[in-house]
Amino acid sequence: MKKVAVIGGGITGLSTAYYLHKIIQERKLAAEIVLIEADERLGGKIHTVKRDGFIMEVGADSLVARKRNVDPLIDELGLREEVVYNATGKSYLHTEGKLKLIPEEAVFGIPLSLQALAESELVSAEGKVEALKDFYTTNETFTKNDSIGLFLEAFLGKELVEKQIAPVLSGVYSGKLNELTIASTLPYLLDYKNQYGSIMKGLAENRQTFKSQGEKKFLSFAGGTSAIIERMEQALPDIEWMKGCKVSRVIRDGEQYTLDLKDGRSLVADSVVLSVPHQAAQLMLANESLNEDFAELIGSSLISVYMGFEVSDELLPENGTGFIVADSSGMKCQASTWTSRKWTHTSTNHQLLVRLFYKSSGPHYERLQGLSEEEMLQEAMSDLQQSIGQLPQPTTYAITRWMDSMPNYHLRHHEVVQSLERKVAQQYPGMFLAGCSYYGVGIPDCIANGEATAARVAELL
Numbered sequence: 001m002k003k004v005a006v007i008g009g010g011i012t013g014l015s016t017a018y019y020l021h022k023i024i025q026e027r028k029l030a031a032e033i034v035l036i037e038a039d040e041r042l043g044g045k046i047h048t049v050k051r052d053g054f055i056m057e058v059g060a061d062s063l064v065a066r067k068r069n070v071d072p073l074i075d076e077l078g079l080r081e082e083v084v085y086n087a088t089g090k091s092y093l094h095t096e097g098k099l100k101l102i103p104e105e106a107v108f109g110i111p112l113s114l115q116a117l118a119e120s121e122l123v124s125a126e127g128k129v130e131a132l133k134d135f136y137t138t139n140e141t142f143t144k145n146d147s148i149g150l151f152l153e154a155f156l157g158k159e160l161v162e163k164q165i166a167p168v169l170s171g172v173y174s175g176k177l178n179e180l181t182i183a184s185t186l187p188y189l190l191d192y193k194n195q196y197g198s199i200m201k202g203l204a205e206n207r208q209t210f211k212s213q214g215e216k217k218f219l220s221f222a223g224g225t226s227a228i229i230e231r232m233e234q235a236l237p238d239i240e241w242m243k244g245c246k247v248s249r250v251i252r253d254g255e256q257y258t259l260d261l262k263d264g265r266s267l268v269a270d271s272v273v274l275s276v277p278h279q280a281a282q283l284m285l286a287n288e289s290l291n292e293d294f295a296e297l298i299g300s301s302l303i304s305v306y307m308g309f310e311v312s313d314e315l316l317p318e319n320g321t322g323f324i325v326a327d328s329s330g331m332k333c334q335a336s337t338w339t340s341r342k343w344t345h346t347s348t349n350h351q352l353l354v355r356l357f358y359k360s361s362g363p364h365y366e367r368l369q370g371l372s373e374e375e376m377l378q379e380a381m382s383d384l385q386q387s388i389g390q391l392p393q394p395t396t397y398a399i400t401r402w403m404d405s406m407p408n409y410h411l412r413h414h415e416v417v418q419s420l421e422r423k424v425a426q427q428y429p430g431m432f433l434a435g436c437s438y439y440g441v442g443i444p445d446c447i448a449n450g451e452a453t454a455a456r457v458a459e460l461l
């Protein structure tokens, strides 16, 4: 009987175990699976906290609905009836001390019509006139290797870019727009400019491509996103579960691997899946020849603050689901979701539940990360009151610090992952790296990666 050790019980490790278990049963293979998780709780970055009538997703809050690879899994786990979608609504930008509507007829803040440009609350009359040059200038010099920031400014004007487009895009691309190339961000905008003579016209002509904007784009489950984790665990009663067991070292021992656990125990496996963040994999392997590659995988940090109140969420701006923050705003957070509005299942009786995000790319992060829970809560209350007005103290809250946990796929990322894969295959036959550090951050990507990893492990059984 061969033993496969899956280390890490986040969505990637669980998906690997789930699909591998299926293959073992279908092909009647003589193999067993042990899943080892450091925490007592499975799920890793998927973590639903239910408290005082609120559902708070302190990690990931949803799955992108258009990624269809998750559909069969949802059905197999009996979760179809539990699926909930985000409510669609208006997004705001907090700028110059107040919330202003981001024009609805816009993609990444770029207006799709003259009317959308004319009606914007975010740009002055001069800024709007400047943006019109997009319709009568032609592109003579820009290629996809040029800066996206400079490209947008050249045709849409500095003010529209600074006040309306950059704040929206900064939520998607955390780097400064002037330091990112057109190729690595929105290459089709250059094609549109060349083909239609105007970025705005090109976007408008292709608006179908961006139709999902404003539609039900995300899904979760009535009992919270962790439902997918719970159902996967329930679906695997006959694998071995080792929760609350941290693996400290993985040592190759001929054709097998010895896994040393932090509590002093050890176990032997024929095949190992390292579905842990890359920092943990690096520590477990303690292999000089991999360190350079591991060091090139970088992650950013985030503090998530939820606050639940005894007041109704009707006090929020009509149909609004949250806001992003412009640099000029003076607030410390970078974005806020009005959770009870966007996800109605998260709050009984429509009581106000909000979430604020403090990213490590933000100017105040260094100070904020040193604050106590109480101090952090005060900062969040201050941001909230600046944005939606006076509120009583929250009846519940959850502050979660995700240190170096959000992988940042830079331009060399793919190359670095390939180099690691080559070295691991050479030095550790039967061992596989998996998870968000390498192969995609979104939950559907992690599930797909788990399925692919299971197939590769099964080839060896």
Ligand code: FAD
Pocket: 007, 008, 009, 010, 011, 012, 013, 036, 037, 038, 039, 042, 043, 044, 045, 046, 058, 059, 060, 061, 062, 063, 064, 245, 246, 247, 248, 275, 276, 277, 280, 302, 304, 402, 405, 406, 434, 435, 436, 437, 440, 441, 442, 443, 444, 446
């Ligand atoms: P993890 O979830 O990190 O799992 C790794 C597991 O390994 C953990 O359980 C950890 O405890 C365990 N482990 C670590 N070291 C050891 C050890 N030595 N021994 C044993 N076990 C160990 N994605 C979306 O699709 N939608 C979202 O809305 C979304 N929002 C997000 C919000 C936040 C704040 C964060 C942090 C991420 C978000 N993501 C979102 C991304 C997504 O949640 C992650 O990419 C995904 O959950 C990662 O899964 P994973 O299994 O690869 O890694």
